[in-house]
Amino acid sequence: MDPLTILAGLKAGISAGKEIASLAKGIGELFDSIDDARNHHEKKASSPFSSANEEAMDSYIKLQQAKDAEEQLRQIVIATRGYSGWQELLQMRAQIRRERKEREAAQSLVRQERFEAIAIWGGVGLALAIMLGIGVVVILGVQGRL
Numbered sequence: 739m740d741p742l743t744i745l746a747g748l749k750a751g752i753s754a755g756k757e758i759a760s761l762a763k764g765i766g767e768l769f770d771s772i773d774d775a776r777n778h779h780e781k782k783a784s785s786p787f788s789s790a791n792e793e794a795m796d797s798y799i800k801l802q803q804a805k806d807a808e809e810q811l812r813q814i815v816i817a818t819r820g821y822s823g824w825q826e827l828l829q830m831r832a833q834i835r836r837e838r839k840e841r842e843a844a845q846s847l848v849r850q851e852r853f854e855a856i857a858i859w860g861g862v863g864l865a866l867a868i869m870l871g872i873g874v875v876v877i878l879g880v881q882g883r884l
Contacts, residue, residue, distance in 0.1 A: 740800070741771045741807035752814060768811060769831060775804035 748764045778800050815824045878884045 739767065739771060741768055741775060741804045744768045744771055745807040745810055748811070748814070752818070765811065765827075768807060772804040772808050775800040 744764060744767050748761055748768065751761045751764065778797055812824055815827060819826075875884065
């Protein structure tokens, strides 16, 4: 969903008398949408189906919409919670983003360690199976059954 649509929903909630705290999910979606718009250019640039001008214009429009939505959200939060509320929200957002990156890095490390363990134990099992097979062939050859 685009940032302006989400922002319109937030404004409607505020005008209906809802507290900022009750709109937390919408604010989170807005920030996710803003981050997606900022990251949009990198993903879109690899698309073989659009021209460079089309990519540039699409990225520019989405980025400007995201900036406008973020500025309007800032004004809403400052109007309802003050400048310190906006700063607190930005600090929380940055902290949560750091924690997510750390969690993703830890999960990636666990997956990598698990893959390495499977590869090692699979290699050991394969080596044992080959040695067992060679041993059986040698024993059968010595006994003359081969």
